[in-house]
Amino acid sequence: MDETTDPNAAPSLRQGRSPREHLKRAAAVLPMVRPVARYVPKNPAFLLGAAAVGLGFLAWRNRERIRRTAAPLIEDARVRGIALAQRLPRRRQDEIGA
Structure with missing residues (x-):
């Protein structure tokens, strides 16, 4: 061969x-x-x-592989951000939303 x-x-x-x-x-x-x-x-x-x-x-x-790798990290950051926003005092949330 x-x-x-x-x-x-x-x-x-x-x-x-x-x-x-x-x-x-x-x-x-x-x-x-x-x-x-x-x-x-x-x-x-x-x-x-x-x-x-x-x-x-x-x-x-490599965008598909990057997307598969980053998706769980982005989802975790989103959940943590929502939890942090809910723990803020109500007055501060109104300022952020306005």
Whole structure:
């Protein structure tokens, strides 16, 4: 059994792509990245923006898993908030509601 038909092989090898082809793709992207890379030392906001976009992308891809994880925490906070509001003196509740 060779690398391209081995079910336990890395995904890139199962698809018939060699590691060299991945390097060629990375080299093809470099001309697009170089102009931005020149300005990063002068303006680090490029890195901050890229990090924000990357985190946003990851959050979007994992939004269902994040929702499942956060739902119990949000529900618990809602219940505690309601309980705290009910324990406040009546006068203070009127101020909050108004």
